[in-house]
Amino acid sequence: MPDSSTQDISYEVVHYHTEMPFKILNVHKKDLYKNKDLSTVNDVLDHWHNELEIVYSYSNDGIYYTDGIPHPMERDLFIIVNSRSIHKVISNRTTPYDDMPETLTTVLQISDSFLRSFIPNFEDLYFLPVFKTNEERPAQIMKDLARYADGKALNKYENMRLIGLVHELLYYICRDDLTLKDMEMPKKDRKNADILRKIISYTEDNYRLDINEMSAAQHFGYSASYFSRFFRSNMGITYKEFLTRMRINSAKDALTGSSKSVLEIAMDCGFSDARGLINMFNKYEGITPLQYRKKYARAT
Structure with a gap:
């Protein structure tokens, strides 16, 4: 039988804004900090979902935890949250509001069934939580995707551009960030x-x-x-x-x-x-x- 525990963890059902097998959202400081008050922020507590989550940071504000391991946010940093990994986001509440960029992060959540359709042995693989690259293209892709965040209506044929951008980003991450799950997960x-x-x-x-x-x-x-x-x-x-x-x-x-x-x-x-x-x-x-x-x- 499986092990049971008493962790206070919630499951997130990701609701897609469009028919695409992924969701794009921007996290804006005005939505996190009401009236510019740093004490009003609601941290994102432990949760998990089936989707692969790719987070691109525009600031140094906050700590991203994946499976209990802290990853301080940095400008231009990629955080990868594996399908069914437990994660949370805690604000450091120290960066002055006016010093933060308007958009703190862009988040891309990708359906695991979409990933399994073209990544061989997907269930046996694991993305390392911090994706490091010296190439500029992955960051530019996330900035391009950010333009389509939060269910923005697509013009004719833009769905093909979106699919192409997601595939290109996954190429870089799969090439440089994949390892065997047995080496990483208890x-x-x-x-x-x-x-x-x-x-x-x-x-x-x-x-x-x-x-x-x-x-x-x-x-x-x-x-x-x-x-x-x-x-x-x-x-x-x-x-x-x-x-x-x-x-x-x-x-x-x-x-x-x-x-x-x-x-x-x-x-x-x-x-x-x-x-x-x-x-x-x-x-x-x-x-x-x-x-x-x-x-x-x-x-x-």
């Missing part, structure tokens, strides 16, 4: 990560069906109580909440990318009826599904 962490990956994959394949914590536990041959403890200790949330978040994210895509009714979307995403989707959407998003559609709908 055996216990690999075992738990492998089991969690299977649970997540099972949920991704079946969340539209009538599954729950009990049926998932039975599928993997665990008692409901053990499965519940293991999942929560490694994910920081219950399996029920994880499943609900996955269903809501799927509903978001349908709301913004289709003209289906709320009932149709609810049934497609694993909810028993429209009311179930509306209640959970209100709980996690603070608005109704139709309000979300009106605010974020894409042209279809």
